[in-house]
Amino acid sequence: MKIISWNCNGALRKKTEFIDSYSADILVIQECEEPNQSTKAYRSWAGDYLWHGDNKNKGIGIFARNGYRLENLSWSGEFTLTGVQSKSPALTWSSDELKSFLPCKINKEYTLLGVWTKANNSSSIGYMGQFWKYLQIHKADLSGDKTIICGDFNSNSIWDEPGRWWNHSDVVNELEDIGLQSVYHYVNKEEQGKEKQKTLFLQKNSDKAYHIDYFFVSEDLVLNCDMKIGDPGQWLGCSDHAQIFLEYKGIK
Numbered sequence: 001m002k003i004i005s006w007n008c009n010g011a012l013r014k015k016t017e018f019i020d021s022y023s024a025d026i027l028v029i030q031e032c033e034e035p036n037q038s039t040k041a042y043r044s045w046a047g048d049y050l051w052h053g054d055n056k057n058k059g060i061g062i063f064a065r066n067g068y069r070l071e072n073l074s075w076s077g078e079f080t081l082t083g084v085q086s087k088s089p090a091l092t093w094s095s096d097e098l099k100s101f102l103p104c105k106i107n108k109e110y111t112l113l114g115v116w117t118k119a120n121n122s123s124s125i126g127y128m129g130q131f132w133k134y135l136q137i138h139k140a141d142l143s144g145d146k147t148i149i150c151g152d153f154n155s156n157s158i159w160d161e162p163g164r165w166w167n168h169s170d171v172v173n174e175l176e177d178i179g180l181q182s183v184y185h186y187v188n189k190e191e192q193g194k195e196k197q198k199t200l201f202l203q204k205n206s207d208k209a210y211h212i213d214y215f216f217v218s219e220d221l222v223l224n225c226d227m228k229i230g231d232p233g234q235w236l237g238c239s240d241h242a243q244i245f246l247e248y249k250g251i252k
Contacts, residue, residue, distance in 0.1 A: 001025050001068075001106075003246045005150040005213060006230075007116070008032055009239035010058060013042035018238055022245070026106060027063040030116035030152045030241075034059060052102045060102050060116045060151070073103040073111075077137040098134050103141070111144065115151030125166060128155035132166035135174060143178040147218040152241065154212050157193035168192070175216055183215040183227040183246060197229045199242045206232070215246045224249045 004024040008015055012032035019027060035046035037056040046063060050072050053059020064070045080092040095101075099118035106112055119126035125133065131153060135142070142149065153168075160167040172182065172192055185192060195211035202208035217225055230243040 001110075001248045001250075003028065003112075003148065003150065003215075003248070004243050005114075005152070005215065005246075006030070006235075006243040007152040007213070007239060007241035009241065012061075013038055013045075015238050016042070016045045019243070022243065023065075024245070025064070025066045025068050026112070027061075027065070028112070028114040028150050029061045029063065030114075031058045032061045033057045035061070050102060050104055052100060054099075060100050060114050062102055062104055062112070062114050064106070069107055071105040071108060073105060073141075075103045075138055075141060079133070079136040093133050093137075095134065095137055098130050101131075101134050103138075109146060111142070111147045113142065113147075113149045113151075115149060115153060117152070117154050124164075128153060128168050128171055129164075129166040131155075132171050132174075135171065139174075139178060142180065145218050145220040147180065148221070148246070149175075149180065149216040150214065150244070150246065152213050156195075156210055156212055158210075160193075179219045180216040181219060181222045183217055183222065183225050184211075184229075184244075186222055187225070187227050199229060199244060201232065201236060201240050204236055204240045213241060213244050215244060217246070217248075221248060221250065 002024045003026040005028040007030040010031050034051050034056045035043045048064040050070055051061040076095045078094045099120040100116045102114040104112050117127045117130045120130055155168045157169040160169050198209035198211050199213035200210045226247045228245040
């Protein structure tokens with residue numbers, strides 16, 4: 001099974017031939033338009049897909065190929081921080097107010113969470129903070145075997161700030177506690193924040209290069225996984241993000 005995660009930087013309908021050239025089984029695409037509100041050709045290309053977003057032109061989509069099937073999990077829930085002497089409504093949050101997450105099942109067997117974190121009008125709990133909030137609600141849902149999380153997290157430990165328990169490094173530790181490993185770091189034996197390969201050239205500028213796109217998988221999968229990052233010479237004309245590829249060798 002081959003999965004591609006890619007922030008296409010919009011207008012996926014014009015880039016389908018490019019992404020099809022990689023012959024993936026599952027496509028997790030950030031910043032893509034809703035097929036049902038786009039062109040006939042794009043709707044036809046989308047096939048079996050799921051999509052979530054507030055703007056029909058830019059959301060997160062998951063597309064199945066080669067006989068794979070998707071099932072929307074429609075997770076929802078609420079979490080309240082306890083042990084704090086405060087009546088602030090900010091201590092409670094729900095899945096529906098967080099941006100942007102799309103959970104599904106692949107072939108009724110594998111749990112996949114597509115991620116495109118956003119600032120969500122928060123100067124403090126944006127990006128990885130949004131994922132941290134989502135994780136508190138859905139930790140049990142993501143703690144099982146055959147689990148894959150992937151996408152554009154807009155985050156790296158180089159941006160950790162003192163006093164925040166939703167820093168990138170802390171969230172990675174929480175994921176490890178429930179048995180989820182970053183495939184890139186596992187395969188390449190590199191530390192968080194010291195990645196040699198980058199996944200974003202901000203504004204298509206190679207001098208502004210960062211590693212912010214990830215695959216996390218459960219421990220039962222990681223030994224049979226390989227991960228690659230696309231060559232900038234191939235993707236930079238389409239997006240400022242690289243495609244990241246996960247190949248799971250446990251099934252064909």
